[in-house]
Amino acid sequence: MATTKELRGGAKWALSLNAWLVYFFFYAPIALLVVFSFSDDNLVGRWGGFTTRWYGEFLDNDGVQNALGNSIRVAILSTVISVVLGTMAGLSLERYRFRGSRMFDALLYLPVIVPDVTMAVMMLIFFTSLDDLIGLQITRGFSTITLSHIAFSISFVSIVVRARLAGMSETLEEAAQDLYATRWQTFRFVTLPLILPGIIGGALLALTLSLDDVVITQFVSGPGSTTLPVFVFSLIRRGVSPLINAVSVVMLAASAFLVLLSLLAQRSRGGSVT
């Protein structure tokens, strides 16, 4: 451990104040949200005594339940597909040079850079032109949302997987082949276990991105097929009810759980790969 210099007087005081301010800005809204989700008052920001009725309403409200179900289905399906495709893309780019691999490499990062709105418009135009050009009609809704989520998740997955692969020496794969492993066995017993933390990390990232997305989903969703964040957004426009607080707390808890999982996954497999 490097020794840190002892700060004196004012500097020390200012720094710790700064830290407390940062924490305050981070967590005060969250704390407020959680507190008011238990408030027995019809206004979002007013305390009216303790209740759990908003959570009850959360469980009873068909709109919320429908949106939640959609969100989970979209998230799982798009994560599974984008993890497979993203891992394959990462592997091919990191381990092989092929015609157009540089171009593919550059293009793969595009969805990370392009603003959500642009991506959303692109996807919308894409689905419309599929209909216009080749007569392929995809009903706006579950399938279009899932396809769009896959489209942007692949990039994130492949970036995380590649980072892991780059830290793993190719000699290990050569050693496996030297020890009579076929290509498939090499992947199954050496490459895959070693990049698994990357794949898990990528999957959790894809899951979170899919559960969170509002903009793109809003553009490509159809009537009756919204995801939870989009539903919450529309609730706000209709007039705010503390139900939103309850829904948000549930989403917050789910995200926190995913983050915790990803941390645990990284810790248990954290050994360096050389």
Add this chain to the structure above:
Amino acid sequence: MTDSGNTTAAVTISGITKRFGDVVAVDNIDLEIADGEFFAMLGPSGCGKTTTLRMIAGLEFPSEGSLKIFGDEVGTLPPNKRPVNTVFQNYALFPHMTVLDNVSFGLRMQSTKKREAASRAQEMLDLVQLGEMSARKPSQLSGGQQQRVALARALVNKPKVLLLDEPLGALDLKLRQEMQTELKSLQRNLGVSFVFVTHDQEEAMAMSDRIAVMNEGKLLQVGPPSEIYERPANRFVADFIGQTNLLDATVEDEDHIILTNGDRLRAPSPHRPGTSVAMSLRPEAISIGERGSTPAEHEATSLVGQVESVTYLGHAIDYVVKIGWIDLEVRGDATAGTRRFSAGDSVSVWWDRTSDWVVAD
């Protein structure tokens, strides 16, 4: 098989060239490695020795030429189809597996039953004195122990040829010397050919039955260590192997050369008159004495000069003797009773005619 004799070479390389794009890594080499031989491939980095080893392993495919292992052409067979195993430079142990799983990996891939694979791996680990460590992860072992695991992991498969890529490079000096002895006795007990890549000439000399010296993709000389040391094929080999004095000269006739200063020395060589050559003289082959004390029989191979510097080594004394146009390194005797010289002394140096060696450029 068209093989005439009853001894098939372990590895037969004929006319192998390997190109990476425009770079010729290995340039048309021919090589035969005998069964049961401890064979070293020696050269500076980038000389093509590792590429040659990787071609035997199947990790690279030759651009041209033929490569046989015990008579079977393996040129483009993938590594998992070859009866050879490799000890990699940084061991390449699988970090997510235990030591035992590492060692049994090859057997498992050849569909050996799990229990048999484990017991054979355990036996092999006992052989390299790591029986106790089988449940550990490679990261919990020292460098020397990892090296032994890598060795066990390769040998448990009973390869027909064991390939070693700078296996001792990452170890400290003392451990390296221990492993040299151990590797050698292991090889003798198993009777398997070891093909060993190194840039360390002392290591190659100490361990191998034969050495192949490579430079810039070309095979310069193949032979037993003594031959490589005493009868180097050319200037590069003479200079690369051990310490030597290289005296530039021109061939006069069959028996004589003319040094750059005009001195005429008796030194038979097969080169044509007029060829520019160098005479290689090992420091330990040169005797030193007071000026004029050259024994009569060595008059034809003697020079006079002045001691320039003296380095006391304990078991020997290194002198640098200025001959006028060149500085000669001379290894002198340090045993009690021998005359020692100091800087500035006028001396004569001479050598036995059998210990000089004329090399072409």
